Amino acid sequence: MKEMLSLNTLKPTGGSRKKSKKLGRGNGSGKGTFCGRGMNGQNSRSGWGVPQWFEGGQTPLFRRMPKLKGFSNARFTTKYNVINLSDLNVLIEKWVKDVTKAALLEHSMISMKNNPVKVLWDGTLSWAINVSVNKISMKAKTDIEKAGGKVELV
Numbered sequence: 823m824k825e826m827l828s829l830n831t832l833k834p835t836g837g838s839r840k841k842s843k844k845l846g847r848g849n850g851s852g853k854g855t856f857c858g859r860g861m862n863g864q865n866s867r868s869g870w871g872v873p874q875w876f877e878g879g880q881t882p883l884f885r886r887m888p889k890l891k892g893f894s895n896a897r898f899t900t901k902y903n904v905i906n907l908s909d910l911n912v913l914i915e916k917w918v919k920d921v922t923k924a925a926l927l928e929h930s931m932i933s934m935k936n937n938p939v940k941v942l943w944d945g946t947l948s949w950a951i952n953v954s955v956n957k958i959s960m961k962a963k964t965d966i967e968k969a970g971g972k973v974e975l976v
Contacts, residue, residue: 900937900938902937902940903939905931905942906943910941910953912931914948926939939955940955941955943959952974954974954975
């Protein structure tokens with residue numbers, strides 16, 4: 823008959839727990855005298871050893887790394903309003919045939935009016951559409967031209 827499971831009968835599965843090695847219990851145990859620590863030195867003493875990050879006197883990694891996070895030229899980077907091909911399908915449903923920055927602003931597809939517009943290839947295009955934007959990915963350009971549309975870089 824199977825024993826009923828209760829808190830006082832719970833035991834770990836056999837072999838899942840390894841017994842810790844008993845150190846310093848005499849030479850007959852196999853780990854007596856120096857207990858596997860070697861004879862002398864910092865690591866043989868009780869209560870102290872070298873920290874985990876210690877590299878033997880070599881300049882540690884955290885001191886070799888630069889203190890500041892590096893040079894960022896973000897002031898002069900160009901931030902784009904990004905539009906995907908799948909987003910252009912929404913404009914097609916609203917009967918917009920010419921996609922320009924003004925049309926995208928009018929339909930709230932982009933938010934920053936001072937930033938240039940870039941079209942990326944994500945999704946598919948169902949109808950022919952004329953696109954005039956600042957930048958476009960190669961795959962998006964080929965998909966628009968396959969659908970029968972035209973691409974113009976401003």
